Amino acid sequence: xxxxxxxxxxxxxxxxxxxxxxxxxxxxxxxxxxxxxxxxxxxxxxxxxxxxxxxxxxxxxxxxxxxxxxxxxxxxxxxxxxxxxxxxxxxxx
Numbered sequence: 273x274x275x276x277x278x279x280x281x282x283x284x285x286x287x288x289x290x291x292x293x294x295x296x297x298x299x300x301x302x303x304x305x306x307x308x309x310x311x312x313x314x315x316x317x318x319x320x321x322x323x324x325x326x327x328x329x330x331x332x333x334x335x336x337x338x339x340x341x342x343x344x345x346x347x348x349x350x351x352x353x354x355x356x357x358x359x360x361x362x363x364x365x
Contacts, residue, residue, distance in 0.1 A: 277284040277293055284290060 275290055275294060277290055284293070
């Protein structure tokens, strides 16, 4: 396959110009691919990891708070009942 470069409706016939334009296109393609692979994908990966970690932490925190409040309420009710019983039993009249 032959390389044809047409600028302003004129075909470029100089092999040096063809080589320079092909090299520039190749370098530009490599630069864009490098930018995407080594800069954008790690940033996206870190942000997705942080969001997923926060989601898991918040979810576990909500469940832990629900369990803690339920058990705390039950323990507080038992403690108040015990104190009330002891106050009735041994309290002064």
